[in-house]
Amino acid sequence: MTLVRWNPVHDLPAGVSDMLGMQRDINRMFDRLFRGGLEEEGNLAASAWSPAVDVAELDDRYEVKLELPGVPKDDVKISLEGDHLTVRGEKRQEKESKGKNYHRVERSYGAFQRSFTLPAHVRSEKVEAAFTDGVLTVTLPKAEEARPKQIDVKVK
């Protein structure tokens, strides 16, 4: 038998997890106010909603992952200006609403935009993006001078 850390969030009734979701959104707003390691310039007012983002640094590249469920790839625009990456787009609600009686609408819709300033230079001509199962992954290879270098030191 393995010992598992007790996780208070697991198995909570829906109302409580909704509240935790709200708390997450508020935390994100605070994170944005007191920027951590990564500088993000976003205009909260311009976005109807804000997709969750992970930014990972690897030896040779950065990987930016955005949760964009229900957004077709043609509705997303990715632009890079220097080290400044911007992802914007729109998540549309299905147009056909005739004969549909909505009981619940929890999903977010509308325009979104997120931008980041990366901590090191990237090779803009090698930037790639892939969309899989509602997750957009933008891969930005680091410029040569930004990669960690290994230097052999001889011991005499």
Next chain:
Amino acid sequence: MNANHTNAGSAVMRRPAPMDLKVAPSVDIYETPDAFVITADMPGATKQGMEVTIEGDSLVVRAPLAPRHPGTVSMLAREIHHTGYERAFTLGGDIDRAGVDARFELGVLTLKLYKSDRAKPREIAIR
């Protein structure tokens, strides 16, 4: 023994990623004349890992997530913490248990729950 206690304490301070954190996906639910439709935002889930089960009056949706950042040196921003999705719905008596359609596209699960004939609107001819 004391050393163990110290380790446990520092582990809490470092705020490690939770080992297993399931979240309830956001859903829209709408009704048409012949069915109820549930759409659920489940980015990162896969069709292969998706599990939809009906047991009695309960419909449960489950999907695990694969680790997202293998080989990562450091995380510059982290807003996605969950490792899976799980949500249960209670079905009313008007739903045909046998007739459920499931589709997974662009990270969105769409479940179409057909109404039983008894629950469908019908016009009554006047003789």
